[in-house]
Each structure stands twice: as C-alpha cells, then as structure tokens.
Amino acid sequence: MKQDSLYRQPRKQVVDFAFDDAVVDVFPDMIRRSVPGYETLISLLAVLGYKYAQAGSTIYDLGCSLGASTLSLYQQVQPLDVRYIAIDNAPAMVEQCRKNLKKHMPGSQHEVLCQDIQHSPIENASIVVINFTLQFLPLEQRHTLLKKIYAGLLPGGCLLLSEKIRFNDVHKQSLVTDWHHAFKRANHYSDMEISQKRAALEHVLIPETPESHQQRLYNSGFKQVEQWFQCFSFVSFIAIKA
C-alpha cells in the first residue's frame, strides 16, 4: 500500500481537494489513517447490509472510490443472485475500481460507472451504500438524491449512509476535532499535513449535524432511521424502506 505523503511538504497555496490521480495512488492508506473506524465500518456495513439483500435485485455503491464497500458486501452476499453497480465521477478511481472488482469478484454481475451520482438512475435496489460521499455534494442537492434513492429501493431495502458530521455545540465540536487530530498524529501525520489537508477540504467537504441527516432521511420517505455506528465525528446511518 503506497503511503500518503501528499501534504507532507509545505505548500505556498493549498488548493481545494480533488480525487485526482495522485489521491487514487495513496487512497487506501489515506482513508485508513484519516477516518477512525473505517475498516470496522466497512466490514460491519456488509454484515448489516446482508440482512436486506434480495435475490434478483441490484446493490449500488455511490461514490465507490476503489470499491471497498462493494467488495465487503460481496463477501457476505455472494451466494445470492444480485447485480452490483458501483459509481464514481473520478475517472482514475473508476479505472482502479474496475481492476479491483474484476480481480476479487470473478464471475459476478458487476458494473463500474464513471458518472455523477446525481444523474445515475437507481432501480430495483435492495441495498444502496453511500459512504463518505454525500458530504461532497452541494447542500441543496442532497435531498433530491436521497428522494431518488428512496424511490429506487424495493420495499424492505435499505440505504447505508456514512458521513463525517459536525456538532452545533462548540465545545463538543472542538473536543471531537481534537480527538480526530490525535488519531491522525498517532497515524504519523504531522501537524503541517493535518492543517494543509484541513484547508484543502474546507470548501469541498461540508459536514452536517446528525439531526439534519436524520430529518432529511425521514423527509425523503424513510420510516425507520437508525445511527448504527460512530467513531469520533464519523457516523453511519441505516434507513429502511418499509
């Protein structure tokens, strides 16, 4: 696994973060050292998702990056006859994801599409995963996407939504940010790397409170919404279509 050193050198100007070739190269290392609980979350979401998988349906992974969620779900769901559609709008991610799924999911029905998830049709879905991706969409577009997902899910299907969140309580926000930086330091990111990455994400990753996410999920049609995972400011919700 290639080590993430993208922000190791001081930059005169830190530009907005983008999922380009340089990021793809180091992405597995970057996400594991930056998102506390990431590996646990990926394996548990498949255990949870498996309960909702339906034979003859489609499983979507929106903002799939290198396909971690799809690969994890495949491990659990494999005996069922399902189709997998993984979507990302970064060409370099899509290219590498195609190689990963081809290698690790031989004989399965899968497609990796290079698309903006805002324009992708969602149909006949038993599971939709959107892992740390809604946070990159413009705020005003998020409800439209969730309504489309709800409409495309089969009865009994579920949405698994993971996000970095923020807190309205200033003290809590600062406490949890401090824990997150401690996690990054423990994973050998320097203070300069932490601060340059933070600046790069500032206008790109817009976190919301857990209450806003839950309310939007209810407003999109879901009757049952549960936050099933939290590690510092990284959470995951399951929303079930009745």
Ligand SMILES: C[S@@+](CC[C@H](N)C(=O)[O-])C[C@H]1O[C@@H](n2cnc3c(N)ncnc32)[C@H](O)[C@@H]1O
């Ligand atoms: C933090 S990564 C997701 C990580 C991945 N789901 C995982 O669990 O390993 C966010 C991904 O969303 C993709 N993305 C962001 N906005 C998108 C959009 N509008 N349409 C499709 N993909 C998008 C990025 O290219 C990036 O690969």
